[in-house]
Amino acid sequence: MTDNKASFYTGCVIDAIEQTQKSKRSHYLMGYIYKQNYEFIQNNIIEANSLIDLNQITGHITYNCNVNEQILFDNIIENLYKKQYQQVSFIIEQFEKEVSFRNSIDPYLEFIKIKTAFLFWLDNVNFTSILNDGLSENDDIDHHVESIKKMKPLQSLNTVSTNFIDADVKFGISSQPINITTILEKISKLILSLDKNEHHYILSALYSLSGNLLLIKNEKAYAVDKLTRALKFDPYNWEAYEAIVKSISLPNEIVLLSEHISKNIRETILYDFFQIRCWDVFFESIDAELYIDLLTTTLEGFPKSKFLLTKNAELAYKLNDLPQSKFLYEQLLKRFPFCLDTMFNYSNILYVSEDYPQLRELMIRAKGISEVSCECQAIRGNMESLMRNNENAIMHFRNAIKLAKTDSSKKCKLYVLIGHEFVELGNYNAAIFAYRNALKHDHRDYAAWMGLGFAYDALNQSKFAIYYYQKCIALKNEDPRAWKSIASSYTKIDKLNLAYEALVKAYKLSEQRTKKMAIADEIIPLLEKMKDTQKLEQWLKSILEYPEPDEYSEKALGILAELYRSTGRIQEAENIELSKYRDSIH
Numbered sequence: 001m002t003d004n005k006a007s008f009y010t011g012c013v014i015d016a017i018e019q020t021q022k023s024k025r026s027h028y029l030m031g032y033i034y035k036q037n038y039e040f041i042q043n044n045i046i047e048a049n050s051l052i053d054l055n056q057i058t059g060h061i062t063y064n065c066n067v068n069e070q071i072l073f074d075n076i077i078e079n080l081y082k083k084q085y086q087q088v089s090f091i092i093e094q095f096e097k098e099v100s101f102r103n104s105i106d107p108y109l110e111f112i113k114i115k116t117a118f119l120f121w122l123d124n125v126n127f128t129s130i131l132n133d134g135l136s137e138n139d140d141i142d143h144h145v146e147s148i149k150k151m152k153p154l155q156s157l158n159t160v161s162t163n164f165i166d167a168d169v170k171f172g173i174s175s176q177p178i179n180i181t182t183i184l185e186k187i188s189k190l191i192l193s194l195d196k197n198e199h200h201y202i203l204s205a206l207y208s209l210s211g212n213l214l215l216i217k218n219e220k221a222y223a224v225d226k227l228t229r230a231l232k233f234d235p236y237n238w239e240a241y242e243a244i245v246k247s248i249s250l251p252n253e254i255v256l257l258s259e260h261i262s263k264n265i266r267e268t269i270l271y272d273f274f275q276i277r278c279w280d281v282f283f284e285s286i287d288a289e290l291y292i293d294l295l296t297t298t299l300e301g302f303p304k305s306k307f308l309l310t311k312n313a314e315l316a317y318k319l320n321d322l323p324q325s326k327f328l329y330e331q332l333l334k335r336f337p338f339c340l341d342t343m344f345n346y347s348n349i350l351y352v353s354e355d356y357p358q359l360r361e362l363m364i365r366a367k368g369i370s371e372v373s374c375e376c377q378a379i380r381g382n383m384e385s386l387m388r389n390n391e392n393a394i395m396h397f398r399n400a401i402k403l404a405k406t407d408s409s410k411k412c413k414l415y416v417l418i419g420h421e422f423v424e425l426g427n428y429n430a431a432i433f434a435y436r437n438a439l440k441h442d443h444r445d446y447a448a449w450m451g452l453g454f455a456y457d458a459l460n461q462s463k464f465a466i467y468y469y470q471k472c473i474a475l476k477n478e479d480p481r482a483w484k485s486i487a488s489s490y491t492k493i494d495k496l497n498l499a500y501e502a503l504v505k506a507y508k509l510s511e512q513r514t515k516k517m518a519i520a521d522e523i524i525p526l527l528e529k530m531k532d533t534q535k536l537e538q539w540l541k542s543i544l545e546y547p548e549p550d551e552y553s554e555k556a557l558g559i560l561a562e563l564y565r566s567t568g569r570i571q572e573a574e575n576i577e578l579s580k581y582r583d584s585i586h
Contacts, residue, residue, distance in 0.1 A: 231264075272298050
């Protein structure tokens with residue numbers, strides 16, 4: 001690392017420490033309000049650097065309050081962790097009745113009241129989704145091909161169910177019905193009452209919560225505006241950055257949002273982490289070298305960052321380097337031996353590499369930490385799937401979904417895995433249902449869109465399949481698999497020119513000769529069916545241009561000779577036969 005880079009990262013760490021301490025001093029409840037932010041910054045910036053001795057840094061980071069206030073705040077936090085949201089609301093309302101200076105409201109307590117109303121609403125919605133969102137045991141009986149024909153393939157799948165938006169839930173001692181709109185109104189009212197120069201951190205938290213609620217309502221533009229305001233008040237609000245990532249649907253939006261953020265907020269090291277997070281989601285659609293350089297450089301400054309080390313292990317997998325990916329995950333588990341998230345991701349690598357002994361050992365380790373965790377059930381599901389026990393795998397993946405609670409990312413992955421299991425069982429209708437559930441939780445999931453395309457293709461619903469493959473291409477334009485798949489669907493409905501164009505694109509995107517020739521094997525019969533002898537001849541000659549003759553060259557020569565004979569070019573066909581005879585003699 002150069003001296004300039006070392007100096008830059010040292011400054012970043014000091015700034016992060018100072019800002020964290022400053023926000024903690026603003027109020028006792030910030031420890032709860034900013035819990036996720038503090039943990040991310042502490043684990044991935046402050047403690048992850050190798051440049052500063054943290055023992056030499058001192059600073060008063062506690063909020064001064066009297067004994068009664070501390071008892072009150074501790075009681076509130078304790079009940080929040082127990083998810084006793086109605087009790088929290090009751091405690092705050094009773095406190096406000098007792099204090100004589102009621103007109104001077106505590107904005108942090110008001111934020112907690114609003115947040116508990118949202119968490120109470122979210123718990124009710126999640127409980128309802130567990131009851132209504134599962135897969136029935138007889139999905140293939142309940143969903144026939146005829147019912148699939150009636151589905152509208154162009155219906156947007158990235159909108160959240162109205163049940164999630166308009167849920168009417170009784171809350172608090174006043175038993176008033178609440179929904180997202182009422183919560184947003186309360187947030188706006190509180191924001192207007194606060195002095196913008198004095199309450200930076202609570203305003204950042206309020207705007208961040210508002211942005212997340214607007215994302216649930218699928219109002220992306222308003223959400224990004226609120227989240228950007230959150231970062232203006234506190235550029236170390238990682239929750240706001242994470243929410244902005246969720247708002248991104250297509251790769252080209254990353255550049256626009258990055259420019260918008262860099263113009264409007266003070267740039268910190270979290271901006272680099274945000275860039276890594278964004279480009280990781282759309283890795284196949286970006287300039288991979290730029291992403292790799294950014295990740296590598298940032299890792300030099302923060303070599304102990306769990307976030308960066310995980311992204312590095314995932315990168316090896318995306319580059320099809322399974323041995324390196326396994327090695328990096330093993331190193332991660334040595335550093336973080338009780339991290340179930342890392343174990344779940346590692347289990348997917350072991351599944352792909354069909355390493356059953358390692359997968360079983362990993363499952364035993366996870367079971368020893370927490371058998372009733374989402375991750376342990378998911379790892380067990382992967383192990384059952386590898387043993388071809390598809391029904392058992394589905395059961396464990398379902399259990400994992402119930403335990404995932406509010407983690408949309410995990411739920412999406414698990415529904416995709418359930419979809420794959422149903423495909424293995426030949427139950428394409430149930431697979432479709434699972435993939436659709438995955439997209440409810442993350443509409444950017446490439447595997448879910450691809451799974452839908454494959455399932456509809458298997459049911460001979462080619463037009464639907466094309467729609468879903470187009471979604472895949474929009475997400476990852478450089479993936480030859482999607483182009484090959486859509487070409488197959490176009491062929492089935494006799495759109496041969498479009499099929500040809502898609503196969504050509506797949507051919508250009510493939511790097512290895514074996515993969516290119518596999519696509520050429522599809523192009524050649526397609527051109528024969530189209531009776532386009534000119535293009536067919538060009539393709540066959542392009543195969544023969546390979547420097548070293550191989551089995552593909554020999555096959556192309558035979559087809560070219562047949563083409564010449566069928567078009568009356570007997571002499572050219574005989575010349576090919578003669579050259580093949582001479583080669584066999586030599």
